[in-house]
Amino acid sequence: MTSQADVVVVGGGLGGVAAAIAAARAGMTVILTEELDRVGGQLTTQLVSALDEHPHVETFGVSAAYRQLRDRIRAACGGAANPGDGWVSRLCFPPAVGQRVLDALLAEHGVQVRLHSAPQTVTVDGDTVTAVTFTDGTRLTAPVFIDATERGDLLPLAGEHWSVGSEGTDAHGEPFAVPGGPAPQAQQSFTWCALLTYHPDRDGDDPGPAPARYDELRQHCGLDIAGWDGGVHRYRMFTDGPDGKPPFWTYRRLRTGTPELIVLNWASNDCAGYDPIGDGHTAERAGRELTAAFIHWLRTEAPREDGGRGYPGLRLAAADAGTVDGYAAAPYLRESRRLRNDRPVTGHDLLPVPGRARARHLPGSVGVAWYHIDLHERTGHPAPVYQPTAPFTIPAHALVGRVGNLLMGAKNLAATQIAAAAYRVHHGEWAVGEAAGALAAVACATNRTARDVVDTPALLVTAQLALARHAVPLAWIADVAADDPLFPAAHLLAAHGALEADLAADLRLRPDETPGTADLAALHGAAATVRDSLGLPGPAVAPAPAAAATSTWREHATAALAVPR
DSSP, X not given: OEEEOSEEEEOOSHHHHHHHHHHHHTTOOEEEEOSSSSSOGGGTTTOOOBOOOOTTXXXXXXXXXXXXXXXXXXXXXXXXXXXXXXXXXSOBOOHHHHHHHHHHXXXXXXXXXXXXXXXXXXXXXXXXXXXXXXXXXOEEEOSEEEEOOTTOTHHHHTTOOEEOSBOOHHHHOOTTSOSSSOBTTOOBXXXXXXXXXXXXXXXXXXXXXXXXXXHHHGGGOOSOEEOTTSSEEOOOSSSOOTTSOOOSTTTTEEXXXXXXXXXXXXXXXXXXXXXXXXXXXXXXXXXHHHHHXXXXXXXXXXXXXXXXXXXXXXXXXXXXXXXXXXXOSSOBOSOOOEEOOSSOBOGGGGSOOTTOSSOOOOSSEEEEEOOOEEEOOBTTBOOOEEEOOOOEEEEGGGGBOXXXXXXXXXXXXXXXXXXXXXXXXXHHHHHHHHHXXXXXXXXXXXXXXXXXXXXXXXXXXXXXXXXXXXXXXXXXXXXXXXXXXXXXXXXHHHHTTTTSSGGGGSSOOOTTSOOOHHHHHHHHHHHHHHHHHHTOOOOSSOOOHHHHHHOOHHHHHHHHHOOOO
């Protein structure tokens, strides 16, 4: 059976959902496919519903659509700010809540969702994907395809260039890359999560037999973990640890009601030394065995605050996980195949720059994200990396490669392993997907390829403006709210260099103050670039010198750009 849409999004994780919504709100017909039984990825099938986010997430630095997702999750949990009260995140909640919210958002936008549908073959004509055939026999055609799969599955199927593991220090001189040349085997560890509840009245129960390989794997089990600071962080199960660390139990707690619910995502079930991209079957079996061993250790050997050993009252929460056994339906992968093009984002692009509040300016921004470079153990290279970054952006050129109508919509953007480790978290994946959906919509509306949109200034500005008008930030601006009429112009100008003078020093724009000479020149330079890209004439009347000297940034931007909300 062959079906057609304007945009086909392959992969139903957070990036895929965001891409589908962005394309649909622009008037495109959208089909979203997912190989498992529900959409959501990290949020649902992987059980990682304690959101990894940046410190400004409650006030700015995410799109209106992502904020709506968070608001609806809280509403569905009775309005609690953090339903699980987990200390790792500002928002922890049961995965089933996230699934209901995502399903509703997709339905409201008219997205057609096809589950149990994994890509099998891709038909390519030159540098254009013409169809994708799925394991259920469905064949989908579209002018634009978006790969939002967890492993970047369309990249090899479409004959696109891709990388996995480390590019090596020889490629870009990144200090945290594997020394030397490419090391595709040096993939990050992954985690097969599980949900647990605790029933103290069942602590007298038989914990059951040891799982497979327990004698071998128990050496990896424990509550104490090696800290990023080089020391050992010591934890207890339900009370603060001896050095003041909060309880293990509340780390990723997802529900505070009876019974409480946690997701098991700890160093002890962080599975390293396997190839989840090239040999998923072996890796996934190992991941499940390690998590099973950790659960048995918690039931039988974990130190108790009362001096005993083990918590036999721990139970796997199958109903909450939406699986038959309480384990995740899919592994939590920290990396994917990544697009390889001539303009990848590198770790250098994300690092703090002296005198700047933001990372270095990358042209063509279509979104923002911020997280530290968080590399877990890589095969052959056990030392983790935890490197601070500055707030950074998503350049459009990282989403397109040789195949002109194929966009990246998740962790598979053109970024090195080092850089991708900062984009991979929840809000970053959503932002990449939302950008891909907007670029796809412009490509469809103009009958051009996605690569044309990225490489043609007028089309790229059109996509940027569409994003900004939907309150998608293109730059890090702390003091222009999403409902401020200045928001689209401010972000469009910032994406084209308007904040590269004195305003680079912090995240505030100060729109109602008079800009200095350097900031005014940067603003007008950015406005000229935007107007030239759109083929618009310059401002009809230049302000008189006296008026220019007292006008605010807002007034200058409005006069110079005159792009309505």
